[in-house]
Amino acid sequence: MPNPQLNANGELIHLLSTEGLPREILTHILDTAATFVGITDREVKKVPLLRGKSVFNLFFENSTRTRTTFEIAAKRLSADVLNLDITRSSTSKGETLLDTIDNLCSMHADMFVVRHATSGAPYLIAEHLKRMGKHDIHVVNAGDGRHAHPTQGLLDTYTIRHFKRDFSSLTVAIIGDILHSRVARSNIHALKTLGVPELRAIGPQTLLPTRLSQMGIRVFHDMRAGLKDCDVIIMLRLQNERMNGALLPSVGEYFKHYGLSPEKLILAKPDAIVMHPGPINRGVEIDSEVADGSRSVILNQVTFGIAVRMAVMSILAGNG
Amino acid sequence: MTISLLSLPDAEIQCRLLADQIRPTLTTNTTLVGVYSGGAWIAERLTRLLGLPGPAGLIDVSYYRDDFAQKGLHPQVRPTRISFDVNNRCLILIDDVLYTGRTTRAALNELFDYGRPAAVKLAVLADRGGRQLPIAPDYCVWRLDLPPETGLTLSLDNGHLSWKVEHA
Structure with missing residues (x-):
């Protein structure tokens, strides 16, 4: 089955997942992002690349930070950005997802940035656009269910490359609730494709998927053993709702073992280096002293996230 | 116009001739800005030949091109490096070949996003004609008239600049 993210020439037309993306495309995104990092130092903090284009932020699930960074990225590319408040819009009146998309296409949208609680929603939109012959409208997945959060995965790999230069000798540990984490999945696929030789997953058995070792990932339930000789530590947010599912005994117990x-x-x-996709829960998965310490690159991730999203949007917009 | 490989001028000598043209007009306020790739190589040589302090600015016009909608993003964008205050500076924009003028327009637009220079002049090794915009070089050592199907590019091999001509 052809990769729905690529056109017939193998060019990126939608960003739906880091899974299945060739190394050259991942590297192109990271290299392009590097050229956008310095834009904020200029007198005019934007480039005219997406002038006249309309980017629609469709957040069916709340996320102030991700939506804001996508909005800033699009505005720094000179696009017009429309943020749809989905919870108050037609969807809540019963309109289907694809009807919403068709209506926005009629308003001459050029790109959809989609966050949805259901895995696969951005795929559905991309397939629908293809069926409708709308090949010049692009979809960026800003997080779908437990499935993928590709721009977070890319900004994490960008941050790692920025501080460590080379992936080929790194040991990277991802710690916490990997089972429910779309960020972890996107990181794992991107880092494996980019050649990280040792990926580790650390967490309690109840929060780790069962097939990690078949993917070549070393699994640790003892955090101390798993952290030994790591170059990069990616902490994941412990989602409070997991506490209700009998997956964990208590927050205090979790911090003791996996904080x-x-x-x-x-x-x-x-x-x-210590990374975290945010928002951080101090005293739950990370101690304040570490989060605010010299090894933490958590705020760098946020800054690089804008450049990475600019890179993704400009590459997509250039590929018809 | 037919150009044989044997008749192509030595680009390194042309750089020295370009430096000779620029030298009498230099002020303490002058800074060079090279357009990637060819213009960056030339700017590096001119900085040395003219004894200018500090590295030249480097500019990649990929985000300012007017053919983005047709051609997409260049596969290899390099970071623009303007490490000095552009405001009130006399800039000399350096490129290898002046053709349609669209690259120069894009470079001017990008420069003005860094500030308001006192003046911008244009220095090129070759002006091949075929302009589509009202742009002309202030310094130029080689003027020729090439048909659209002929490509003229500067390349860097083993540290040496040389011209290449390709017929489509």
Whole structure:
């Protein structure tokens, strides 16, 4: 089955997942993002690349940070950005997802940035656009269910490359609720494609998918053992709703075993970086001393996220 | 016009001739800005030949091109590096070949997003004719008239600049 993210020439036309994207495309996105990082130092903090284009932010699930960074990225590319408040719009009156898309296409949308609680919703939209012959409208997945959050995966890989330069000798640990994490999935696919030799998953058995070791990922239930000699530590947010599903005994117990404290951080390499997709739960998965410490690159991730989203949108817009 | 490979001028010598043209007009306020790739190589040589302090600015016009909708994003965009304050500076924009003038327009637009220079002049090694915009070089060492199907490019091999001509 052809990759729905690519056109017949193998060019990226939608960003739906990091899974199945060739290394060259991932590298092109990261290289392009690097050229956007310095734009904020200029007198005019935007380039005219998407002038006259309309980007629609369709957030069917709340996320202030991701929506805002997509909005900033589109505006720095000179696009017109429309944020649809879906919870108050026609969807809540019963309109189907694809009817909403058709209506927005009639308003001459050029790109949809979609966040949806259901896995596969952005795929559905991309397939629908293809069926309708609307090949010049692009879809960016801003997080769908448990499935994927590709721009977060890309900004994480960008951050790693920025601080570590080369993927080929790294040990990267992803820690926490990997089972429910679309961020973890997007990171795993991107980092494997980019050649990270050792990927580790650390967490309680109830929060780790069963097939990780078949994907070549080393699984640890003991965080101290898993952190040994790591170059990169990616902490995941513990979603409060997991506490109700009998997956964990208590927040205090979780922090004791899987929270990143200064004592545990010592076990990683001395120059290891600490990442987190945000929003962070201080005292749940990460200690404030670590989150605010010199090894934390959490705020760098946010800054790089804008450049990575600019890169994705400009590459998509250029590929008809 | 037919150009044989043997008749192509030496681009390194042309750089020295271009430096000779620019030298009498230099002020303490002058800074060079090279357009990737060819213009960046030339700007590097001119900086040395003219004894200018600091590296030249480097500009990649990919985000300012007017053919983005047709051609998409260039597969290899390089970061623009303007590490000085553009405001009130006399800039000399350096490129290898002046053809339609569209690259120069894009470079001017990008420069003005960094500030308001006192003046911008244009220096090129070759002016091949075929202009589509009201743009002319202030400094130029090689003027020729080439048909659209002929490509003229500067390349860097083993640290040496040379011209290449391709017929489509």
